[in-house]
């Protein structure tokens with residue numbers, strides 16, 4: 001078996017030699033070139049598994065080679081060697097399509113990690129092989145569903161980004177699939193068989209952040225009974241997703257920047273640093289450049305994280321994907337709710353979804369379908385079952401008024417009125433309760449709201465002599481919704 005062949009392009013003979021020795025020790029064949037002209041000639045003669053090029057060469061810039069190689073037909077990872085602290089060059093090279101970069105003086109442990117990762121390119125991990133439903137998903141290994149032009153473009157970008165180490169900043173509204181996109185990048189990358197670690201930066205108490213990110217040594221602080229790894233070590237060799245990155249406190253931003261620049265972290269309480277090989281993906285639904293302008297986010301960290309930007313379109317801008325998404329979501333739900341397998345939407349229900357603004361994007365569609373299934377007769381989901389009332393047709397500006405919590409409340413996720421759509425009457429009841437200033441707080445909000453809902457339904461039933469159809473009309477909900485609620489709240493005819 002022949003060893004992978006590497007091309008080293010550098011005009012400094014001693015550095016070329018150093019790299020050659022290190023690479024040969026790793027069992028690789030090495031060719032070298034002292035300038036761009038020689039490098040081009042070598043490339044025309046041989047296939048290379050990796051190219052390592054210096055940035056400044058006597059007859060041009062290494063970045064020219066990066067552009068030529070990435071535009072070429074063969075997929076060859078190319079990494080640049082930049083002067084120490086030259087963030088500009090590193091970012092420019094990554095933007096131009098370089099697979100990765102190394103700073104001078106080249107640390108051998110980092111060189112080794114980078115080469116290993118580069119050599120995995122082109123060898124898809126088992127889980128990335130085409131899946132049976134690849135057509136629906138739109139490509140091998142991709143979990144993001146959709147055939148709209150926007151999604152096709154997004155997938156092309158994801159496939160390209162998967163081959164690089166460049167930090168990616170994913171933006172998009174809540175529920176639009178940022179985490180799924182990050183997982184797809186990881187799953188298609190040569191790091192797929194290593195961990196994908198997603199961290200919600202807004203959910204970690206500031207005092208624990210450093211220990212959570214970098215780990216700690218036994219005895220570093222009260223309660224540190226053992227050595228513990230942090231997120232960086234946990235994601236070593238793989239991908240670390242910094243979700244809601246705008247929520248990072250400034251002090252932590254400084255430490256994170258350092259870890260990114262040095263590719264090393266130091267556990268809390270440790271004296272030595274350790275090399276980490278982590279591909280970073282960040283995500284936020286906030287406007288990060290506005291956060292930079294207002295001083296809430298460091299410009300230098302922004303620059304480092306935002307090398308490549310991936311924008312996820314909101315669902316309302318790709319309504320063509322609704323049918324595919326509905327089919328896929330019902331398929332997924334059938335694991336928990338067998339009736340979902342045979343479920344379908346009436347043409348009117350599908351139309352209603354197409355006319356809806358989806359402030360909570362795909363996550364909201366999932367919630368809507370989950371609820372609708374509970375109401376659907378014989379698995380046929382009708383417009384009323386979708387519970388779109390009240391927010392249907394909301395314009396984007398209004399849509400952005402909803403944050404996750406509000407969407408969850410509307411969708412009933414985890415709330416007592418949970419698995420049912422929040423109807424106008426519920427909103428009124430909840431609203432009336434909230435307006436009562438000085439109200440004694442109930443020990444359990446779910447029980448409290450259940451009691452109110454039970455009272456209201458009982459009153460409506462009493463007024464209609466237990467005619468459930470009329471009672472549902474009175475309350476502005478469908479018969480099935482009323483029946484479902486009565487079951488849930490254990491309201492029986494004899495009550």
Ligand SMILES: Nc1ncnc2c1ncn2[C@@H]1O[C@H](COP(=O)(O)OP(=O)(O)OP(=O)(O)O)[C@@H](O)[C@H]1O
Pocket residue numbers: 143144145146172173174175176177178179180181243285325362363366404
């Ligand atoms: N294109 C898509 N195809 C299939 N499922 C999707 C798609 N986009 C989003 N989803 C699903 O929608 C839900 C929300 O997606 P995800 O968590 O990736 O969104 P997000 O943008 O990261 O949300 P947040 O900003 O709230 O963290 C998940 O269950 C995900 O599987």
